[in-house]
Amino acid sequence: MTLSEKDIPVQQHDDAPGPSAHVRIVLVDDHAIVRHGLRSVLEREDDLEVVGEAATAAEALAVVERTEPHIVLLDLKLSTGDNTEGLQLCGQLTEQHPDLGVLVLTTFLDGGLVVDAIRRGARGYVVKDVDTTELVRSIRAVARRESSFDSRSAAAMVQSMNASAQEPSLTERELNVLRQLAHGLSNRDIGARLFISETTVKFHVRNIMRKLGAATRAEAVYEASKSGLI
Structure with missing residues (x-):
């Protein structure tokens, strides 16, 4: 889907x-x-x-x-x-x-x-x-x-996902945000860990979702796992 x-x-x-x-x-x-x-x-x-x-x-x-x-x-x-x-x-x-x-x-x-x-x-x-x-x-x-x-x-x-798709082009910052998403962290917690604002996190999350063709944060993690990004 x-x-x-x-x-x-x-x-x-x-x-x-x-x-x-x-x-x-x-x-x-x-x-x-x-x-x-x-x-x-x-x-x-x-x-x-x-x-x-x-x-x-x-x-x-x-x-x-x-x-x-x-x-x-x-x-x-x-x-x-x-x-x-x-x-x-x-x-x-x-x-x-x-x-x-x-x-x-x-x-x-x-x-x-x-x-x-x-x-x-x-x-x-x-x-x-x-x-x-x-x-x-x-x-x-x-x-x-x-x-x-x-x-x-x-x-x-x-662990249940296999890398099967071509790796999308994500920036290093987007990859860092994506790794935190995989742990289920909120935007606020991600910002605190990466020393960036919550607004900046939201911006990166939206870009990640767009690049991965995902409709939700959870689906972005799923698609990233299939692509071998995390």
Whole structure:
């Protein structure tokens, strides 16, 4: 799937949650005890609000339609017979609600699944044993329309990709920014590491996406890995 950069802008949309607004979250997991635990953890944060829960794909589609969340925290396994039913749901949700941020939260650590989730519109991927601080950071990043991965998911994704395309022409600075993107860092964190402004990082990210023919930051990492750039 190849998308143009204009299809999914990097900058925050007008209807994205502002700095003081609550991030509205729907939890999708087939285990009630997991949803209860996530709700308890997330609602300790002043800026996070769980507005709905679902155990099945059908329930999730209905709850999202009714509650209009900013984020869906999505498990990939929603039934005993299919380990990746959540992938299909991810595609449905992002197709029906283009402004929705889907963050996969699952037990499956597989680079192919990470890539497939990205292809279906997910903005992030973290494993369930991630610590609370990292999970909250990822939710806030996705709410800002950034991509977010825990370190193991990012590594699994990179390792699963083979260099198969001609190497695009990226500057040394763009390559440095790209390497930080592969670790799931925000623009602010990349700027701090490379000693450049957040605005400059955004400029480089947009150029990277354009040169790689990527529509999202995560897809840029994927395309770069295929090309052997990282």
